[in-house]
Amino acid sequence: MHTLIKNRDRLVAHGFTAGREKAIDIVTYALQGVNARQAVKNKVHLVDGVLKIEDQSFDLRNFRNIYAIGAGKATFPLAAALEEILGDRIRDGFIAVKDGQLGRLNRIRVMESAHPVPDQRSVAAGRHVLEIAHKAGPDDLVICLMSGGVSSLCCYPLDEISFEDKMTTSRLMVNSGADIDEIMTVRGHLSQIKLGRLAHVIHPATMVNLTVSDAIGDPMKLNTDWTSPDNSKFTDAVRILKKFGLWGKTPEAVQRYLSKPEKHTFSIADHATYSIYNFMVVKTTELADAAVRKAQDMGLETIVLTSCLTGESREAGRFFTAIAREAYEKKRPVKPPCALIATGETVVRIENDDYGKGGRNQEFAAGACLDLKISDPIAVCSIGTDGTDGPTPVAGAITDGSTITRAVSKGLDIHALLHRHDIFTLLTAVGDAIETRNTETNVCDIAVAVVL
DSSP: OGGGBTTHHHHTSSSSHHHHHHHHHHHHHHHHTTOHHHHHHHHEEEETTEEEETTEEEEGGGOSOEEEEEESTTHHHHHHHHHHHHGGGEEEEEEEEETTOOOOOSSSEEEEEOOSSOOHHHHHHHHHHHHHHHHOOTTOEEEEEEOTTHHHHSOOBOTTSOHHHHHHHHHHHHTTTOOHHHHHHHHHTTBSSTTTHHHHHHTTSEEEEEEEOOSTTOOHHHHTTTTSOOOOOHHHHHHHHHHTTOGGGSOHHHHHHHHSOOOOSSOGGGGGGSOEEEEEEEOTHHHHHHHHHHHHHTTOEEEEEEEEEOSBHHHHHHHHHHHHHHHHHHOOSSOSSEEEEEEEOOBOOOOSSOOOSOOHHHHHHHHHTTTOOTTOOEEEEEEOTTSOOSSSSSOEEEEETTHHHHHHHTTOOHHHHHHTTOHHHHHHHTTOEEOBOOOOOOOOEEEEEEEO
16 A cells, blocks of 8 residues: 555654654545546446447547547556557547646647646647547547646637737746636636637537546536636636736736636537537545545544645645644544544745745644644644645645754745745655655645644
């Protein structure tokens, strides 16, 4: 079970070791419970030429060609499982994955791309997706494999917007503290693929979406953005940019485009006539469910505090610890030995250009230890389930009351590094950053506090 966490031995060799071991094991089990490759194998079956997905059946004899397209941080395991099931029935395919996730498939081409801000590879990926979409005819089946990160890994700007201007806008949004819905709304109005636009290219082919959810509440719209209809307007994108004080920083071409009267070349109602079938093979709720099972098996009283965790990362971490301390000191809302679990996605707002390396899970874990004493029997772990947190090679971190003491012994100031958004420097130096192997998933983040 411990193989997913590469540096487990180091993580549990210092500090509150008993709590650290339990927190790491809970998280590891939860990751295994949302494996995308296994989810496809469990839910997608080929029986006598009929593709069965949940309660739907697709007789493959009715299709001339089968194409597979996709992008995302959990898309490679989706594609690998699909190839295992369909084999050479797949005529052609293409997926874009995050740097470091490159693998070899037989029928589906794989390309590494950029995340969380797109680069020219992202545009090339968008071109490949559009090429296959244009090839699809009325007798074809197009299987879309989507997961978190799709918007950055695969993009294709509108003709009126240069790639550089879209990239600038994307970077502004990613660093703004906006939630994923707001980021996707702004990005979508500058795209030829998003907000359901790819469905208009693929139609009249039949579309099947297999998705791994990384959005709070598991909304199908956010997780199948290429083919799901959207009723947001230019004014919504403008409102979001103004909400975060970005309108004046947004490139002039983007301002001009979003300020124009909106023209629709297609009707949202068209989607109702399209053959689109959506299947969420992994839901975010399964992550917390798996964590609860493991914690309870360990004999810990367990409570899920929320599946909608949000807010500024470091402050959310401090509040999480406040509840853990309440459990330790006041025996509420649950009595120790216990585990507190939360899933969701916090945000890091970067307000200037002088920042270092880190990520929301690292800042959450760092914030969580600010109010802990060495004697507190509390360990807090927070990770991104895709195995990377922000633009760093680590998934997150685990901290306790000894973290700051160990940092001080190395001449590191946690408050200064949090202020510079350079907490990766501290967490790696003290041995609290979590390194994972390929998790083969990407649902929301998970935070676990163990109180003994």
